[in-house]
Amino acid sequence: MAINQKQVLSLQQKLSPQQIQMIKLLELPTVQLEQRIKQEIEDNIVLEEEERAPEEEAPREISVEEYLREDDTPAYKSRINNYSKDDKQRPVYLSGGRSLQEYLVEQLGYRDLTEREMRLAVYLIGSIDEDGYLRRDLESVADDIAFTLGVETTTAELERLLGIIHELEPVGIGARNLQECLLLQMGQKRIDTRARRLARRILTSYFDEFVKKHYEKLIVRLQVTEEEFREAIAEIRHLSPKPGNLYSEGGTDTTPYVIPDFILDCHDGRFDLSLNSCNVPEVRVNRRYVEMIRDMVGVDGTVKEKDREALQFVKSKIDSAKWFISAIK
Structure with a gap:
């Protein structure tokens, strides 16, 4: 059933700021979510990225309500804990034992190519250097194919197949410059x-x-x-100026390439699906700003006239930070 513009506007009017924030974050893959969180940290002065605690230490959770008794918003934790304390997160790499060319050919197998197109595309992949570039002109490649494979082809056909290779991972592979x-x-x-x-x-x-x-x-x-x-x-x-370097045979701690949005594990015949948040920064409300509000508010709950504007500004930033943290959770 189609939804007209009035229905969309009506739906938007019913959503809270937190719900809107959550919907925008929901569509982001893991890599872009990491970038979005870092951008929010830059934009909101009360948010800060927290260094992850050692695995043997349970992360300490700080509640803003500990400092703001007057806060009438629902309880929340002022940090994003992306790990289960009983589960060690691990980076996910490309499976080992394959060269870059083998990995590219494997991806070609999922494309709807004829036997002829597959042979030509595989030859093109074989001409890609370790940096991920095709540094030979297509006319020379066509001549080599005719001599080596006995197949006559044109630069136009190779250009089309190279366009398919450009769609493979790592992104940028097969570029000529x-x-x-x-x-x-x-x-x-x-x-x-x-x-x-x-x-x-x-x-x-x-x-x-x-x-x-x-x-x-x-x-x-x-x-x-x-x-x-x-x-x-x-x-x-x-x-990356060298897309070939994005692929590491077997993977290392310093050169992971694949960052999946989800991780599917099998335990005793049962599949467990979990979000892959190992690279997502842990965020919390900066305690200094919370204490700043506490200092502005007197024992009797009153605020000095000169502090009202600053208090309102800091509270608005904290509210925005709380919405953001809650949406991430």
Whole structure:
């Protein structure tokens, strides 16, 4: 049944700020959720990331109600505990024993390719170097295929198959140059912020200036502020110039690639599904701001006139932090 615009608006009006926050977070995969939490920490002064306690120590939970007796909001914990104290979280890696090329060929097996297309695509994958680049032009590859496999092909056919390889993981694999590599990775992101839109524009239209670090010239040409430009450059720096390095045979503690949203374990024939939150930062309300409110409020519950505005500001930030923490939980 279709929902018209009035019904959508009516539904939005009935949702609380916390519910809206939760819906927005619900659609985010693990990696983007981690980035969203870090962004909220930057935007809200009362939120802070807490260092995770050693595994042998039970994390101490602090309640804001311990300090704000006047708080009329429901009870909540002022930190996000992403671990079960009885369960050791572990990173999830690509399964071991396979080379990058074998991993790519395995992914091709899930594509609807003919036998001919599969042979050509596998040959293309074999031409990808350890950094993840296809550094040979397609015309030369076509000549090699004709000589080695005895199959006549065209650059147009190879271009189409290379486009399929570009859709495989790691993102950016099979790029022919750095610009194409970064744009392939950017294409996998949701371009839902000004910084990402600007980053894509820089990579598309001003790549030479970017590589040469003509930043002042770029700021003028793009007609943006220094802050907006820095945010765009930060987005680009999150991309990998060597996608092949994102794949580690067997995986190591320093080079994990796959970060699943869910983990499915089997115990005695029973499947347990759990959220993978091992990389999600633990967040809490900064105790200093809570104590600041306590100091502003007198013994009799009154607040000095000069402190009212500051008190209102801090309380609004704490309320926002509480909504956010509750939505994450």
